Amino acid sequence: MTSDIKALIVRAFGSEVLKKLVFSRPASPDAAKKISGRLCAHRGRRILALEYSLPDDTVAQRNVGEGELSEYLDSVLDAYKQVNLITTLGDAERKFSKDGKEVLLGADKLERKLSAKRPEFERAIEALDNKKERLLDGDEPFLFALSISDKSGRVHDKKQGKFRQICRFLEHISDIYEKLPKDGEITVFDLCCGKSYLGFAVYHYLTAIRGRRVRMLGVDLKGETVKRCELLARELNFTGMNFISGDIRELPKDEKPNLVLSLHACDIATDIVLDSAAALGADVILSTPCCHRYLNDKINAESLSFVTEHPHLKGKLCEVITDAIRLARLRSFGYKVAALELTDPDDTPKNTLLRAVRSKGVNTDKAREEYEKILEFVLGDKKESYLSEICK
Numbered sequence: 001m002t003s004d005i006k007a008l009i010v011r012a013f014g015s016e017v018l019k020k021l022v023f024s025r026p027a028s029p030d031a032a033k034k035i036s037g038r039l040c041a042h043r044g045r046r047i048l049a050l051e052y053s054l055p056d057d058t059v060a061q062r063n064v065g066e067g068e069l070s071e072y073l074d075s076v077l078d079a080y081k082q083v084n085l086i087t088t089l090g091d092a093e094r095k096f097s098k099d100g101k102e103v104l105l106g107a108d109k110l111e112r113k114l115s116a117k118r119p120e121f122e123r124a125i126e127a128l129d130n131k132k133e134r135l136l137d138g139d140e141p142f143l144f145a146l147s148i149s150d151k152s153g154r155v156h157d158k159k160q161g162k163f164r165q166i167c168r169f170l171e172h173i174s175d176i177y178e179k180l181p182k183d184g185e186i187t188v189f190d191l192c193c194g195k196s197y198l199g200f201a202v203y204h205y206l207t208a209i210r211g212r213r214v215r216m217l218g219v220d221l222k223g224e225t226v227k228r229c230e231l232l233a234r235e236l237n238f239t240g241m242n243f244i245s246g247d248i249r250e251l252p253k254d255e256k257p258n259l260v261l262s263l264h265a266c267d268i269a270t271d272i273v274l275d276s277a278a279a280l281g282a283d284v285i286l287s288t289p290c291c292h293r294y295l296n297d298k299i300n301a302e303s304l305s306f307v308t309e310h311p312h313l314k315g316k317l318c319e320v321i322t323d324a325i326r327l328a329r330l331r332s333f334g335y336k337v338a339a340l341e342l343t344d345p346d347d348t349p350k351n352t353l354l355r356a357v358r359s360k361g362v363n364t365d366k367a368r369e370e371y372e373k374i375l376e377f378v379l380g381d382k383k384e385s386y387l388s389e390i391c392k
Contacts, residue, residue, distance in 0.1 A: 024081075050063070092107040166197060172355070195229065331364075
């Protein structure tokens with residue numbers, strides 16, 4: 001019996017046994033190099049959570065709902081020469097022989113298992129909603145000190161969003177942990193740290209969960225906020241954590257951080273963070289931008305005028321373009337970059353996480369040329385003065 005790969009994927013999805021779905025060997029050089037998907041539950045509905053590995057070494061994400069699955073598969077199956085379906089009942093693979101003939105491996109066996117009457121089978125669905133297992137329980141002392149939870153470990157109702165944001169950020173830290181030094185001390189800078197919610201969480205994660213020795217420096221212009229954070233670090237006995245008040249552009253250049261964090265630095269402050277982190281030679285940068293006003297009165301692209309003539313849409317466009325320019329700039333400094341979702345959009349509208357990992361595999365000359373082309377397209381003759389304010 002010959003089975004259709006699309007039908008198998010749809011049945012594995014509906015039966016909740018789909019563990020992983022991988023599309024590889026793209027037919028076009030402009031397509032994503034690989035698409036990986038996993039079955040997840042989100043707000044009571046099944047979705048296929050997809051991650052695209054793009055040709056320029058960036059990563060994109062997309063969620064496909066059950067109602068969209070068939071149409072999505074029609075669009076993507078013809079674009080890839082190899083498909084691997086991994087389930088709890090067995091695996092199937094579609095590929096093409098040298099003469100172009102379609103070959104299905106393991107499909108008949110998987111079809112029989114999917115069709116067999118059985119009382120139950122191992123489900124592979126992952127939870128992406130509030131029931132998801134987290135790296136924090138809520139009873140960690142730093143969460144109580146930050147007024148996120150009470151002494152019993154119950155997260156305050158008004159802080160549920162912040163708690164989910166912190167937990168999700170720690171998952172991002174877990175994802176890049178292998179890029180940090182394997183032994184010895186880890187140096188972390190929290191720039192434009194504010195109350196340093198993420199700083200305290202990352203310090204806890206690296207020391208209490210990973211068992212590492214950490215030196216963390218938080219920097220912010222607000223002196224009173226810095227003093228409160230310093231006192232809190234001493235109360236928690238976070239001995240490797242210190243805070244200073246000052247301009248991050250004036251940090252000594254003789255100390256290289258392994259990891260730079262920044263949460264919601266306002267407007268151009270995010271650009272200052274990213275440039276400072278790159279200048280310091282940070283191994284990994286994780287930054288969540290805040291407002292994006294800077295580009296509004298500078299964008300000068302006639303081909304985009306059908307958008308920019310509408311102020312509300314112009315603001316949204318500038319937000320996306322600003323972050324794309326930031327990633328292009330970081331790539332020109334030798335980083336592999338990605339724009340990721342930080343947490344649920346209901347928890348915060350400022351929900352984009354910019355991730356940059358230093359890599360020897362980046363062609364910086366080509367990346368710099370691409371960055372200049374992007375600036376010229378967006379800004380025209382204003383490109384020379386773009387971000388001139390970030391360097392003193």
